[in-house]
Amino acid sequence: MRLAWREALLAFKRAPMLSALSITTIAFSLFAFGLFGLVALNIRKALVEVEERVEVRAFIVDGTTSESTSAAIADVRAFPEVASVTLVTPEQALDRARRELGEFNDVFDPSILPASLDVRLKGGMRDPATVHAVAERMKTYDFIDDVRYGEEWVEKLHRIRNVATIAGILLGLTFATVAIVIIGSTIRMAILARAREISIMRLVGATDSFIRSPFLIEGALKGLLGGLLALAFAWIANYVIGHFVFRADFFDIRLSVLGVLGGALIGVLGSALSVGRHLREV
Amino acid sequence: MIRFTRVTKEFPRTGLALKEVSFHLARGEFTFLTGPSGAGKSTILKLIYLEEQPTAGEVKIAGASSVTIRNKDVPRVRRKMGVVFQDFRLLEDRTVEENIAFALEVTGVGHTTIQLKVARLLQLVGLSSKGPSLPRELSGGEQQRVAIARALANDPVLIVADEPTGNLDERATRGIFQLLKDINASGTTVLMATHDLELVRSTQYRTIELNHGQIVFDSRADVTPPDAGASV
Structure with missing residues (x-):
């Protein structure tokens, strides 16, 4: 495991540009998802506030x-x-x-x-x-x-809430899918760049799990860093909107941590799928 | 050590690469595999280091059979052999020492043992002073020596070399060939694919010649038992 960590960290050192590109791509994908999340969060909050008046x-x-x-x-x-x-x-x-x-x-x-x-x-x-x-x-x-009780108003509010929920789920799934596809492709690119290394590892008798481990760690780290960067971007966007347009709520600590961990999870899953596919192909 | 029994290999795009090839390589033997390009030399080597599976027939290597081997057992069999290529296949961003150590690390050897073993291997291939160098700082012959040192890292019983002197000048070729002969002299089986007929003719080693995916000449055909049931 120590070796897997070393290999994963060395990968950043050996290909700093590619690693930076991966992290930035992950960050922007998650940022887009995060922005959507912020909009959804604030719409939900507004609807809850209105609903409380029922x-x-x-x-x-x-x-x-x-x-x-x-x-x-x-x-x-x-x-x-x-x-x-x-x-x-x-x-x-x-x-x-x-x-x-x-x-x-x-x-x-x-x-x-x-x-x-x-x-x-x-x-x-x-x-x-x-x-x-x-x-x-x-x-x-x-x-x-x-x-x-404002029958018409309650019905209209209920319809808005239903439409907002369905639109939120669909848009959320779309954004999440796009983020996963982009992140998966980015990680696949990094793996293809190291195809030679993987083939040599296999030749000298490395097991598939041994080959996979550093890539999974690398994916998790990239996802984590990308997630943190996306959170920072989202915070800046929220601050700017709050300063110039209107005050909007930001993710609480729990959602922020979940978002960053989600990034790491996508990184691990993207890596697992890409390495698995690569190992099956070669 | 190696037994091919009526091995046929067909690739989906390029078609038939080997047709009912049978031969046996005894432990400690040095064998040349010759033949024109496309004759099937590399396919035989790939079947030996388990990168390919035969379409028909059976390949047996150091006790493992291509018919019964499971994917998870492939790394264990590969650790019994060392593979050397014409293009060296070194990791360009790692030093000579790291390239050799890499082969030991993947098999879980401890740090201290790795250090000692790398030093010994570098000495064996005559590159003791080149440990901290990067592959690109070495000549072709030296890079191939590093590749051989890496192939020897796990004390293999078999060395498979695919045109190891193909990119080297005459002097480097002689050096690498001598190294392989020394390795063989210590008991390791060596199978070397080559185009270099001059090199082949300069020795008395066994030669298997391939053409169009079939064995057309085996200098020691009399010691190649055709039956599949014999022990390997």
């Missing part, structure tokens, strides 16, 4: 006793889909209306607005069917006058 508002009939309301709140809180239930008094409703809609600035009588129960749903339970089901259950209380 709520079911049940208007309470005037004169409903506080006991009935409290019992209903406890009841609704126990729904498995429900994250929180808030009682909004007419005064609070007017305050909110003044904040959100300018027309209410001249209204001073809170009694024109009904009290309501504002129900927020748990993440992953904000699809139209669930929201509709919760709204229908709310309607069964006789002191509930009307239930609203």
Whole structure:
């Protein structure tokens, strides 16, 4: 194993230009994938933020006793889909209306607005069917006058989310495939450049696994370095966009580490496939 | 040591390279393989160092049979032989010492043993002072000596040489041939493919001549048992 590491490191020294070219190619392939990842991450974050605003508002009939309301709140809180239930008094409703809609600035009588129960749903339970089901259950209380949840808006948001998810998966797979093909070709080029060395290794009795090991290590190192470089490029791109266009979120530590390790994995797999193919051909 | 039994080799593109070739090489023998270009000399050598498999027939080398050998056993058999080529096949970016050490490293020999063995091999081929040189800094004859030293690294029982003097001048040719003779004298079987008829005629070694993929002359045909069942 020590020899495999030495051979892998020597390969960088013996062909510095080819190694640099490989690492740069890997870096740019992963960078393109990383940029897509950043866009997907931020779109997802924006959609989650919008989705968090999905709520079911049940208007309470005037004169409903506080006991009935409290019992209903406890009841609704126990729904498995429900994250929180808030009682909004007419005064609070007017305050909110003044904040959100300018027309209410001249209204001073809170009694024109009904009290309501504002129900927020748990993440992953904000699809139209669930929201509709919760709204229908709310309607069964006789002191509930009307239930609203922006049906059309919830459906549109759900469609956008579905389209974004499918587009994200397809684009992600495309970018990942392109990255793997480019990285595989780059590694294959490096292996072809050392075909003579491989043939000599075989002649002197090296086993295929012995021949393969340095290439796998080399692939992993190239992938790792390419991944780090891609992460640095992505960070710079994110910084520039954040500075001049709009603030966007960057990968957290976990995703960054996963991305770099993914680069190393692609490097190893690319090398394994290329060396395996080469060893079968010669 | 080597037994070919009705060996036929056909390549998909170039067609028939060998047709029902049978011969036997005893341990410790020095044998020339001659014949015009395309006669099948290199194909025989490739079958011996297991780079090719026969289309029909059987090749037996140092106890291994082309019929039963598994891919994973090929390196083990190759370690019993050393191969020398006309174009030396040295690694240009490694020193002479590293080129020889390489053959030992792949078989898992320890560092100290490698150092001692490389020094001994360099002495054997007369290149003790050239260890740190790169191949391109050496003459053709010297490069071939390095290739021979590498071929000897794993103490092979057989040396297969494919036109080892083809790129060398007369003086270097004599030197390399002498080296191969010395190696043979120490008990190693040597099979040398060559075009150099003058070299062949200057000795009494066995000569197998090929033409159009068939043996047309064997100077020691009487000692070549045709049966496949005999021990190798």
